[in-house]
Each structure stands twice: as structure tokens, then as C-alpha cells.
Amino acid sequence: MIKADNIVKTYNGGTVEVLKGVSLEINDGEKVVILGASGSGKSTLLSVLSGLERADGGKALYNEKDLSSMTEKQLTEFRRNTVGFIFQQYYLLPHLSVQNNVKMGADLIGNKDYVEIIKAVGLENKLKNKPSELSGGEQQRVCIARALAKKPKVLFLDEPTGALDEKTGREVLDYIIEMQKTSGFTMVMVTHNLNIAETADTVIKMNSGVITEIYRNKTPKTAYEIGW
């Protein structure tokens, strides 16, 4: 379980308060969307919950372990064994092939079946291609494969469809949702797209560094059922 207990995060020596006491709970296997406009603090919350950044106040807990009090080595272990990331800007290693980018995740846990994941995202014919030779949608699918190849318990996604057109965006979102159904990992996705929130079990709305609303979707929609 992921738990945020009154998290505060500031920048510029404490002058800019981005998170102003955020508290939430995310259950294992849950599909959560953090929804908010630009500057609402949603990406910062994702960074704190995933151990990329430390909170300045409050606690970010994973299975009752406080991420803020972990040493750098423990945080590295946490990232290695527990979480996966998918970013809007892909952040693929540009000089490595699709196969080797995915291997980056797979090797961490000794996963030898990573090619199956590449096949699952439909890129088996592009194994040896470099990221620059792929379309935006294909690059994002490599990111999905890379993240899933390390079999994460929690997958953090920061605007995964933000840089994609509608058709590709739906495809990518569909892949992610299907993978989540199959693997059962917890999914925490940040987006500003209200429609995408309809695919989640739980939606957390944020504004100006605070949570304004948390609600559950009775019947989460598929990527092809939502508007865009």
C-alpha cells in the first residue's frame, strides 16, 4: 500500500510551496489517476511517492516504510525492486536499440523473457532499431516494455499520452490498461486529461498543491470508450 501523510514539498529554499500537506492512500493493484491542471503539483506528488524526490515535510510510505527516511542505497533498492516509470518525454537511451533499452529494465531482475514483452507491445520487428527511428507512439511503447520488463509492483506514469496524437494515445493507454489487468500491478498515473481519468478505479483531483476531491469510478472505461 502507498500512503501519503501530510506531504509538503517546497522549492527555491522553501519560498515556493508545491505540495501543501497532501494525504492519500492507494491500495495494491489499484488503478489511480491524479488529475490536475499544469502547476497543480501532481507531477511533484508522483516524484515524492515514487522516491525520486524526498518530501520536505510529512511522510511518503510504501508498505509502512517511510521513503523520506531511507538512505540513498535503500531508495535505489526500492526503485530497483518495486517501481517502474513511464514518462511523457520517453527518456529512452538514444544510442541503444529497442532491445537494449528494454533490457535496461529486464536485467535489473534477471528477466530473460523481455522479448515477449516487446512482442506484446507490437515491436518485435523493431528490436534492433534506435529510438530516433521510431514514431512517438512506438517510443512510448518501448517505455512501457522497459518499465514492465522489470516486473514492477507499482507503475508510475507521468502524462504517458501527453506527447501523442489521439489514435496513438488511445493505443498506448489501451496497452497500459491491458498490461495492468494481466500483471495486477498498482498503477499511479498523472494527467491533465479529464477523459483519461474515466479509465481509473480512483481519481484524485489536485489544485494548487492540495487534493480537492477523491472519487471512485463505478465502472472504469476502456481507452476506446472515453472521449479525448
Added chain:
Amino acid sequence: MVISFKDGLKLFGIIIVVFCAVFVCTFFLNFYLDAIAIKDTVLPEQQVLYDAQLATAKVVCAISGGFLALIAIVMTIFYIKLYVDGHMRQLGILKAMGWSNKKIALRFWVFGLSVFIGAALGFGAGYIAMPFVYDGLTIETLSVEIHFHATLLIFLVAVPTVLYSLLSCGYAFLALRRPVTDMLKGRTKNKKRKEKPAKAGKERSFLVEMGVKTVGGKKLLAFFVAFACFCFSAMVQMGASMKQLSTDTMGLMILIIGIVLAVTTMFMAVTSLIRSNLKNVSMMKVFGYSMKECALSVFGGYVPIAFLGFALGTVYQYGLLRLMVDIVFKEVGTMPDYSFNVPVFFITLACFVVLYGALMTAYAFKLNKVSVKEVMLEN
């Protein structure tokens, strides 16, 4: 405008290299010109020593000046390449807005500023140091007086500034010749070459693959690392060995210049190495790779290249000094004793290992403190 005066002044490395080159050349060439002027007053018994001093001045100038000028050229090109790669999007936007390659490239003249500063400071410092150098070089009973030579000011300050500005513009023009869309999307000019399929059972791990591809994908950087180590090896050993061929003062001077230069070049190479791999390392950290794994995979591949550079530098300095002894001093009739300096080689090697290791360790610590989010937001 993306290219500012500040960018030109940032090139401390080039300033230092040019400073050293002009510093050495100023007093040796000045001495040479002053000595030539008193050619007719040289007595027959002073002739051999007089010729030897002239030859030394000429050779030190050619070796140090020429070598340092070469370093400055390589550094300038390297920095412009890094600048263009690092500002690809901004330059792409300018091109998209209608700026021609020529118009953008002309703005790169500011890189010549660093050469001007280094050359002007070196020229001034050369004149300040001149009385001491003349004392060391002047032959007893044959007095060589210091005179100012305006031609030296032109050839050591003005000409290099103009040449390096032209070189910067020219290289920038060539580097900018790529499609606007590639620049906006940050695509590199790499040849589209697919990887060869790995042999069955011989698949390399990600970390090994990362190391190999990082070095292979940044050939210019690999060259620069090798070149920095080459400089360290050549300059330090040459400086120490010069004592055998010249006065102690002269040897010490070359040694100090060599160390300053070598450390500067090494520092620049390692800094560039870290800077250009920052994003890759950050991504690896995000995924849970330890700092040790990141450092070994990304920087480990450069270690053999560094040692290759060191070895080549050793061969180069020995070959050059041997040539100088065999050809130049042969003409003046007094052949100094020169052989490969084994103790100097081992001391230089030990210093090199310590320095390279210390720089890498220091940067690994620095890298460990970099916020992952900060690096990613730079995009």
C-alpha cells in the same frame, strides 16, 4: 540570441592553452629575433653556443607553440560541436524562423574571444617573464637586449584571434548543415546502422552494452579523452626530459606548463564526459541502478582509451625529442645526451592513474547528488 559573449568566455580551457602557447612563444621568438639582430657581433668562440641557443629557441617554439596551437584547434572544434549538440533545439528554432546557416554560423565568432583573451594575457605575461628567460638563455660575454617586436603582437595575438574566429564560424557552418526537423527533435547525425544480432548464447548484459555503445556513440568525446591523456603524458614527460636538453629553468618551465595544460585538458575531457552522459545516468538511477553500476558502465569504457592516449603521448614525446636531438642539435655540433627517461615515465604514469581516478571519483560523487528530476526537467 543563443550565442552570447558569455558563451565565448566560458572556454577557460582554450584560454589557458592559448595563454601557455603564446607565453612560451613570446619570449622564445623575441629572444630569437633579438639574438638574430646581434649575429654580426658574435665572436668565433661563441658561435657554437650561439647557434645552439638559436636552435633551442626555434625548436621549443615549434614544439610547444605548434603542439599547443593544435590542442587549441581540437578544443575549439570539440566545444563548438558540444555547443551545437547542446543547443540543437534553440538553433533549430532559429533556422525554422528563417535564419540561414551562414547567419547563425557568423555568430560563432565569439568563440575567437577566448583565443584573444588567452593570447593577450600570454603575450603580456611573456614580456613580464622575459628578463628571467633572457638571463637563462644569454651566453656569457654576449649580451642580448630585450626589444619589443610589433610583428610578434600581430602574429601571436591578432592573427590567431582572427583565424580561430574564422575556424569557429566555418566549423559551425558545417555543423549546422542538417535538417531543421532533426534539430528540433534533437536527432543526431548518426548513421542509421542497425545492430548486428548477437550470437546465440553470447548476448551481452545491459551494463556491458551500455558501456560499449556509450563509447562508440560518442566518438569525438572518446577522441578528446584520448587526446587529453595524450597531452598529459606527452607534456609532462617532455617537460621533465627537457632538463636533459636545455637549462633547468627551461625544463621546469615546460614541466609546469605541461602540468597546467594536461590537468586543464583532462579536467575538460572528464567534465564533458560527465555532462554528456548526465541524462543516461539519471535514467539508470531512476530505474534502480546503483551509482557504482552507472559509473562503471558509462565511464568504464573510456579507461582503455585513456591509457591508449597515454601510451601514444609517451611515444610521441620520445620520438619528437629524439628527432630534435638527432636533427637540430646535429647542425650545431654539440649533441646532448638523450635517452628514454624510464623513472619519469613511471612517475608520470602513477600521477596519471591517481589524477584520472580522483577526477572520476569526484565527479561520481557530484553526479550522485544531482536531482533526477532536475536533470529531466532540463529537457
